Amino acid sequence: MLDDPWFYAIAVPTVILIGISKGGVAGGLGMLGVPLLSLRIPPLEAAAVLLPLLIVMDIHGVWEYRRDFDRRNILQMVPGAVVGTVIAAATAHIVTDDQVKLMVGLISVVFTLNAWFSIVGRFVRTRQDKAREQDGLRTGLGGGLFWGAIAGYTSFLAHAGAPPVQVHLLPQRLPTRTYVATTVVFFFFTNAIKVPPYLMLGTLDRSTLLTSLVLAPLAPIGMKIGFWTVKAIPVELFYRISWILVFIIGLKLMLDGLGLRLF
Secondary structure: OOOOHHHHHHHHHHHHHHHHHHOOOOHHHHHHHHHHHOOOOOHHHHHHHHHHHHHHHHHHHHHHOOOOOOHHHHHHHHHHHHHHHHHHHHHOOOOOHHHHHHHHHHHHHHHHHHHHHOOOOOOOOOHHHHHHHHHHHHHOHHHHHHHHHHHHHHHHHHOOOHHHHHHHHHHHOOOHHHHHHHHHHHHHHHHHHHHHHHHHHOOOOHHHHHHHHHHHHHHHHHHHHHHHHHHHOOHHHHHHHHHHHHHHHHHHHHHHHOOOOOO
């Protein structure tokens, strides 16, 4: 078990923040966990410490949102996540943390700008066009598989799978609870899929598991805050906040990937 007091000074608020994120408020904040813990321990060790905690949070989240998730999106995206996880496990020894951060950051920033400013005109449409687009996105198996695979890949390497999922789901304008529930259920499966490869690669060991156990009681605290906030925030405000946070987090990851660490 890790015994560095400065690690725990960072880990305690980080786990609570991830819990709030997992509870449904701006899921992208959860991917700050590895960068924050990496201030004191190596990134792969940070990912290993967080994985059991994420699974505990996922179980709480699935129970809370068990009746609300969009089954079609889950059926489309989870098979992609399996493919992405397998590819990530096979290439983990040659892909650097900075390369993953750069890829995730670029995806986040480009698609947020597209949503805001209609760079390719996709979001400048009538309400009827948007409704038809939503139907197309919801039934688009290719899109679900693709973004699920990207999410599985980046999630395996850095617990940074939220932006690809948000890129796929946010344009669909699902009801708030449906959107949150779908992300929660998706990451429940994605994180469970990661356990065998993490064990085979040796990133999950006795030390990291004991550290996770010490931090585990903090997970429900953050999640309760997240559950409450989802019920309190209006839909339009929820999506506005989500896009802003996706952009900020994506920009930070992109700069980190380029070696320009501002904070």
